[in-house]
Amino acid sequence: MSLASSSLCLFLFLSIFSCIKSDELQVLLTLKTALQGSNTDVLASWVSNNHVCDFTGITCNSDNFVKEIELSNQQLTGTLLFDSICQLQSLDKLSFGFNSLYGTISKELNNCTKLQYLDLGNNGFSGSFPSISSLSELRYLYLNNSGCSGVFPWASLEKMTNLISLSLGDHNFSPTPFPVEVLKLTKLNWLYLSNCSLQGPIPAEIGNLGGLISLELSANNLTGEIPTDIGKLNKLWQLELYQNRLTGQLPVGLRNLTNLQLFDVSTNFLEGNLSEVRFLTKLVSLQLFENQLSGEVPAELGQFKKLVNLSLYSNQLTGPLPKELGSWADFDFIDVSENFLTGPIPPDMCKKGTMKGLLMLQNKFTGEIPASYANCLTLERFRVSKNSLTGTVPAGIWGLPNLNIIDIELNQIEGPITKDIGNAKALAQLYAANNRLSGELPEEISEASSFVTIDLSNNQFSGKFPASIGDLKHLSTLKLQNNMFSGSIPNQTIIFFKRCSQKSKISKDVLTLIICFALGTVILLVSFACFFYLKKREKDHDPSLKEESWNMKPFRELVASEDEIIDSIKQENLIGKGGSGNVYKVMLSSGKELAVKHIWNSDTNGLKRARSTTPILGKRGGKSQEFEAEVQTLSSIRHVNVVKLNFNSKKRVLSLVDSRIPEVFKEDAVEILRIAVLCTARQPVKRPTMRIVVQMLEEADPCKLVRIVISKDGTAKKIEVKENEKINSSA
Known part of the structure; x- marks a missing residue:
C-alpha cells in the first residue's frame, strides 16, 4: 500500500472517529435538554466546550466512548429519549433510578443491545412496559416502582439467562400467576417481586434458584x-x-x-x-x-446471638418466653401482644442499652416488671397492659427520658407514681387504669410537659389533686374517676364557650358549622350518657323518684311504664296536632297501642312552644288555660286507652340534672339533653336529620358566648361576652 493510500485510510478513520465523538456529544446535550426542568446543578458540566467524558455522571471506556450513564438519585425531572440515548453504541450501563422522570418507556429501549445494567426504578413513568427481549446481555434489571402498569412482558426475560438481580416489584401490573420465565434464571441472587399482582401458589421450582x-x-x-x-x-x-x-x-x-x-x-x-x-x-x-x-416459643431463641427484632403478635402462642431472650445483641424491639403467653417478662432485653420498644400487652404474663428496665434510657414504648402483673413499677421507668407511652392498665400493679415522672419529657400517653396504684399524685407530673392523655381511673390514689396539672398545655384527656382523691379542683378555672355559629352567617361559614356540629354532637352524646347514668343511680337509690317526677293518672287500669311513654314522644310517632299540643302514637311492650297528648307550654306572649320540655304551668306557677281546657276535654272522653300525662313542675324536671352543674346552666342542660335523646334514638331512622339538629341547636342557643367563672368554693357566675370582645385564655 502506498503512503498516499495509508494516509487516506488514516484520514477516513479519524473522520469517522471524530464524527462518532460529535454524535455522542449531541446525544448527551439532547438528553440534557429533555431534563431541563430538573432542579439540580448536576448537569452544569454538560456543555459543548467540555469533553463528554468530563460530564458529571458519565464514564467512558478506554477509547473515550460513553460506557456508563449514572444519574440515579439526582432530583432529575423530565423525559428520557431512548431513540437518542441508544445511539451511544458502547453504552452498557443506564441508571436513572430514584428521580422524578415521567412519560412512557418507549420500545426504542430495545436498541440499547449492549446494556448489562438498567435502572429506571422509583420514577413516575406511565403506561405499559415494552418488550425488551433484545436486551439479552442484561445482568442487573431494576424497574421496581417505576410507575408502569398493565401487562408486564414476562416472556422478555426468557433470554436474559445472565441476570443476577431482578427487581420488578411495586407495580400495578395485571394479575398473573408466578411467571415461569423467572424460574429459568438460575444465576439470580436477588429477586424482588413484591407488590406486583402475583397470584396463585409459589411453584416448587423456586428451589431451582x-x-x-x-x-x-x-x-x-x-x-x-x-x-x-x-x-x-x-x-x-x-x-x-x-x-x-x-x-x-x-x-x-x-x-x-x-x-x-x-x-x-x-x-x-x-x-x-x-x-x-x-x-x-x-x-x-x-x-x-x-x-x-x-x-x-422455642427455648433456642433465647440463645440467638444476633436477634434484635421479634414480632409475634396476634397469634395463639402459649407458654413462657425464653429468659435470656434479647440479651446477646443490641436488641431493639419486641412485640408479642395478643397471644396466650405466660410466665415472667424476660429481664435482660435491654441489657445492651439499645431497646426502643417493649410491647407485650394482652397475654397472661405474671410476676413483677423487671427492675432492669428502669435503666433502659433508649426505651420509647413500654406496653404491658392486660396481663396479670403484680408488684410495683420500678421507679426509674416513670422518668425514662425518651419514653412516649406507658401502658400498664388492667393488671394488679401496686404502689405510687414516683416523683421522677417529671423527667419524662417525651411522655405523651399514660395508661394505668384498673390497677391497685395508690398514694398521692406528685406535683412533678406537670413537668412531663408532653402529656396528651392520662388515664389513672379505677385505682386507689388519694390525697389532693395536683394544682400544677393545669400547666400541661397539650393535655386533652384526663381520667381520674373511681379513686379516693380529696378536696376540690384547685385554683380558679375559667371556661370559655365560644358561639358556634351566628344565624346571620350560618349558610356562609360552612367550615365553622361542620366543626361546631361535630363538637356539639360529642358534647350531646357525653351529656346524654352522663344524664342517664346519674338518673339510673338516682333511681337505684330512690325508688320513688319516678312517681315524683311524673304524675300518671290512668282513666282505667293500664300496665305501662313512664319510660315507654316518654321514649315515644318524638317526631316519628306524631299522628296528629291540636291547638294546645300534639298527639303521638305509643306502642307498649305488651303490644297495646296508645294515643298520647303532649300539652304545649306557652311563653309570656301566649305563643306555643312546640319543642318545650318545661312543665305546663303559667307564669306564676298556675296551670295554663290550654292545660285546663285539655283536661276538661279529655275528662269527657271515655275511650278505654285515654291516659293523661303531666309534668309536675319545673323544679321536678330540673331535679334530674346533675347537681354539680352550676345553676346558671341547668335550664340549658335540660334543653340540650332533650336534643341528645333525639340524636341517640336506638333506630337510626328515628334520629333527626342534621338540618333539624342544627335548627334545634340554634333555637336552644347552647353555644352562646359566655364566660363562666368557677371559684374554689364551687360557686359559679356566668358573664356574657360581647361578640367583639377578645377571648384570652389566661384571663
Whole structure:
C-alpha cells in the first residue's frame, strides 16, 4: 500500500472517529435538554466546550466512548429519549433510578443491545412496559416502582439467562400467576417481586434458584402452602413472604436456611408451631405476626446471638418466653401482644442499652416488671397492659427520658407514681387504669410537659389533686374517676364557650358549622350518657323518684311504664296536632297501642312552644288555660286507652340534672339533653336529620358566648361576652 493510500485510510478513520465523538456529544446535550426542568446543578458540566467524558455522571471506556450513564438519585425531572440515548453504541450501563422522570418507556429501549445494567426504578413513568427481549446481555434489571402498569412482558426475560438481580416489584401490573420465565434464571441472587399482582401458589421450582441470597414476594395474592423446596435455598440471607394468603405450616426443611438473617411471613394464614425456627441461629429479625401460629416459643431463641427484632403478635402462642431472650445483641424491639403467653417478662432485653420498644400487652404474663428496665434510657414504648402483673413499677421507668407511652392498665400493679415522672419529657400517653396504684399524685407530673392523655381511673390514689396539672398545655384527656382523691379542683378555672355559629352567617361559614356540629354532637352524646347514668343511680337509690317526677293518672287500669311513654314522644310517632299540643302514637311492650297528648307550654306572649320540655304551668306557677281546657276535654272522653300525662313542675324536671352543674346552666342542660335523646334514638331512622339538629341547636342557643367563672368554693357566675370582645385564655 502506498503512503498516499495509508494516509487516506488514516484520514477516513479519524473522520469517522471524530464524527462518532460529535454524535455522542449531541446525544448527551439532547438528553440534557429533555431534563431541563430538573432542579439540580448536576448537569452544569454538560456543555459543548467540555469533553463528554468530563460530564458529571458519565464514564467512558478506554477509547473515550460513553460506557456508563449514572444519574440515579439526582432530583432529575423530565423525559428520557431512548431513540437518542441508544445511539451511544458502547453504552452498557443506564441508571436513572430514584428521580422524578415521567412519560412512557418507549420500545426504542430495545436498541440499547449492549446494556448489562438498567435502572429506571422509583420514577413516575406511565403506561405499559415494552418488550425488551433484545436486551439479552442484561445482568442487573431494576424497574421496581417505576410507575408502569398493565401487562408486564414476562416472556422478555426468557433470554436474559445472565441476570443476577431482578427487581420488578411495586407495580400495578395485571394479575398473573408466578411467571415461569423467572424460574429459568438460575444465576439470580436477588429477586424482588413484591407488590406486583402475583397470584396463585409459589411453584416448587423456586428451589431451582439455588444462588438466591434474597427472595421477596410480599404483598401479593399468593395462596397455598410455602413449598418445602424453599428449603433448598440455603444461601438465603433474606426471605420476605408477608401480606399474602399463604396457609399451612412453616415448611419442613426451613431449618436448612442456616444463613437466614431476615425472615418475615407475617400477615398470612399460617398455623402450627415454630419448631423449624429454632435452627435459624443467625436470625436478626423474625416477623411472624398476624397468623394462626400456636405452641410455645422455642427455648433456642433465647440463645440467638444476633436477634434484635421479634414480632409475634396476634397469634395463639402459649407458654413462657425464653429468659435470656434479647440479651446477646443490641436488641431493639419486641412485640408479642395478643397471644396466650405466660410466665415472667424476660429481664435482660435491654441489657445492651439499645431497646426502643417493649410491647407485650394482652397475654397472661405474671410476676413483677423487671427492675432492669428502669435503666433502659433508649426505651420509647413500654406496653404491658392486660396481663396479670403484680408488684410495683420500678421507679426509674416513670422518668425514662425518651419514653412516649406507658401502658400498664388492667393488671394488679401496686404502689405510687414516683416523683421522677417529671423527667419524662417525651411522655405523651399514660395508661394505668384498673390497677391497685395508690398514694398521692406528685406535683412533678406537670413537668412531663408532653402529656396528651392520662388515664389513672379505677385505682386507689388519694390525697389532693395536683394544682400544677393545669400547666400541661397539650393535655386533652384526663381520667381520674373511681379513686379516693380529696378536696376540690384547685385554683380558679375559667371556661370559655365560644358561639358556634351566628344565624346571620350560618349558610356562609360552612367550615365553622361542620366543626361546631361535630363538637356539639360529642358534647350531646357525653351529656346524654352522663344524664342517664346519674338518673339510673338516682333511681337505684330512690325508688320513688319516678312517681315524683311524673304524675300518671290512668282513666282505667293500664300496665305501662313512664319510660315507654316518654321514649315515644318524638317526631316519628306524631299522628296528629291540636291547638294546645300534639298527639303521638305509643306502642307498649305488651303490644297495646296508645294515643298520647303532649300539652304545649306557652311563653309570656301566649305563643306555643312546640319543642318545650318545661312543665305546663303559667307564669306564676298556675296551670295554663290550654292545660285546663285539655283536661276538661279529655275528662269527657271515655275511650278505654285515654291516659293523661303531666309534668309536675319545673323544679321536678330540673331535679334530674346533675347537681354539680352550676345553676346558671341547668335550664340549658335540660334543653340540650332533650336534643341528645333525639340524636341517640336506638333506630337510626328515628334520629333527626342534621338540618333539624342544627335548627334545634340554634333555637336552644347552647353555644352562646359566655364566660363562666368557677371559684374554689364551687360557686359559679356566668358573664356574657360581647361578640367583639377578645377571648384570652389566661384571663
